[in-house]
Amino acid sequence: MTLITSIETTSETTNQLESLNDVQHLFDRILQTNQLFINRDLLRSTYIPEILPHREEEITELGSILSPALKYETPSNIIMFGKPGVGKTAVTKLVGVELQIRGKELGKHIHFIYINCQLSDTLYKILQHISQQLNDNQPDTIIPSSGLPVDVIFAKIILLIDKQKQILVVVLDEVDKIRDDITLYTLTRINEQLRNARLSIIGISNNLRFTDFLDARVKSSLGQETMVFNPYDAQQLQDILRTRCQQALAPNILSDDVIPLCAAIAAQEHGDARRALDLLRVSVELAERKHDRNVTNKHVRLAQSKIEKDRIAEVIHSLPAQQRLLLHAIRILQKYNKHMRNPSAMITGELYYQYVELSKTVRYTPLSQRRVADFISELDGLGIISARVISKGRYGTTREIQLMISLTELEHILQDDEFIEEISQVKMKNQMKLII
DNA sequence: CATCCACAGGAACTTGGGGGCA
């Protein structure tokens, strides 16, 4: 009944049907136009290929360190270092999965468990993750997301792991995100509690100096083996891109200079293969959208600026309200500073004052200066602002804050922000004050 | 050259929301 009424031919529904037709034609047109991609996903950094060019040595080394697992012997714990996008995670996952398969063939129980510590940064969450991966659907081994004491969880995990003879290889990616020593200490000592099973840990870090801040016992236990991944050079990045292109893109659509340019740009940024792949993928996407038959260095340049702008816009849109409010304060100060005595930069004190004023306007309770100082550090870390500690002599130590993106870009990103209307009225009032 | 300012940033503590257990 409802269906019948909904397709009655009123003028309104006719319009709707026409626009539906338009959309269908749009999709048809898109599908019919020149297809530059064969498989877009192969150019995504999350895709792990079967062949990793220029990482043969690392694969062999990791494989040989982990190989005792195939004889139920405990592999050494490993700590891996290297800048982002140099293949640490890819190599580890590739070898880990292969190890698991070989184990299965030999009738050995080997589990490869990958944990990103950015998401699981406490002992509780890591133990919960391990239990999920080992989950045998037994209700008594399911661990809730919170509510239980850690020692209870720990005892459950020990029982779960030790139920059978097995080797667990636990990868802690971005291990430096774990904030306390106790978590790593507990994990590296877990074998002392096990009778049948064994666990070894691979810690992956972007930070070469990560172990400097570790407890000495954790450091020696975790770092039984150390692997350092060097950045790819431009030539190696070109090889990586060419290998992926063969399967990902239609033949002969790239100008000769596209791959060298993507590789060169990524090589400048500490040899990041992810960056090179993103750059190439977005370049092809831009060409496809413009119905161009070839991808040229012009598309690469466009892609380069698009990626950076998109990244910043995405980061800003995902900020919590209080941090966006702080950004509005920065935006306003930057705008007025242009016309004032000191156009260079703002300092913590004046920024906090402006932030408190804005909070009152939008009826938010302003947070403490200490908390806002943390926000400033976070925005600095995200590359949206630069906050440099300076001493103003007798007038104290503060941070000099500068916007790292253009004011126009920031205004563009914030134009549809929830606070914008109320705040723009304040701006008017302030302008009046300035004139007076 | 001691003093002083306006913070930076570490550490401990609080609050409130999520949840489990007996």
Added chain:
DNA sequence: TGCCCCCAAGTTCCTGTGGATG
């Protein structure tokens, strides 16, 4: 239902800092 736990976000308190100033 009351008590316990975990955790994120925030506050309070504190010590440290470094160069202009008198």
